[in-house]
Amino acid sequence: MTSLPLPDSALPPVVSPEEWARAHxxxxxxxKEFTRARDALAAQRRRMPMTRVDTEYRFExxxxxxxxxxxxxxxxxLLVYRFFFQPDVEGWPDKSCAGCSYLADNVxxxxxxxxxxxxxxxxxxxxxDRIAALKAHMGWELTPWYTLVGDGFSRDFGVPEMFGINVFLRDDHDRVYRTYFVNGRGVEPLLPTLSMLDLTALGRQETWEDTPEGRPQLPPYRAERHDEYT
Incomplete structure (x- = not known):
């Protein structure tokens, strides 16, 4: 990928090692405040109630x-990610949803x-058959990937038209419960690529970010299938 223009005026200010250490x-x-807040949120998540799953959902x-x-x-x-690989996806049947592919690369x-x-x-x-071919092409051999039988699972768990992660718990009597659900930007913890970019001076380089003037900013959701980057 070609680097975008970056004038000197858009670079971070240059300071002495002592000034840098103080800023750091x-x-x-x-x-550290953010880490404690994240830990508190996770503690609250662990205390959420759960709901029993009685429907006999089937998968191939x-x-x-x-x-x-x-x-x-x-x-x-169990964490179940609803991955969009179906006839209404651009590039079907050889390609899957670009955003879902991006997540799969980060598993x-x-x-x-x-x-x-x-x-x-x-x-x-x-x-x-199509899943096996795509997994082989993209190198996702380690991730189990099942075919939905019918639309009941997607409909009942909030993922008929959008990706999402549903989390389940099994008790000692093999009863299954739904404990959590997240979609949209809530799946970002599964994307270490974004966390790595957040550590850099240029960040994710997307228009929604609060970024100093002159730094690269492009439209969001630019993730592509890893075999398509130029």
Whole structure:
């Protein structure tokens, strides 16, 4: 990707190491406040009530049809990402939603989640043959990806027309409960690329950001499929 013009006037001010250290210390105070606020939010999330899931949702996997309980893989918790790979997506059937593809690129090695008794899967309307071909092309071999059977799951869990992550918990009697849901910018914690950009002087380089004048700013949601960047 070609770098955008960056005049000297748009660069951060140049100061002595001592002045930089003072500015850094001031920033650390705010960052620690943010960390504590984030921890408090997570504590509140852990205290949310849950609701039981009684409907027998079905999914098609590489080895046949399964139920929601099967997606846990015997683990205690489950995150389900509704991935848009279906006929109304631009580029179908060879391409999937660019934003969903961006998230899939950022999914960590699932061994780390599994060590905390938690599973992560993706679900889409696309058939398993198309999913297998796309996974192979994009290098997403580690992420389990199931075909939605019908539209009940998407409709009931708030993802018929937008991506989102639903979180479930399984009790010792194999009863399943919905504990959390997030979509939109709420999925950003799953995108370490954005967190890395937030550490830089230029940030995400998008028009919505509060950025000093003269720095690169382009329209938001510029994520592309990783095989399409030029």
């Amino acid at each position: 210390e001031e920033m650390l105070v705010k960052e 996997g590489p080895e046949g049809e399964v139920g929601l309980l099967d997606l846990f893989g015997g683990r205690r918790q 960590p090695h699932l061994a780390h989640l599994h060590a905390w008794d938690t599973a992560f899967v993706m679900v889409s309307p696309a058939g398993q």
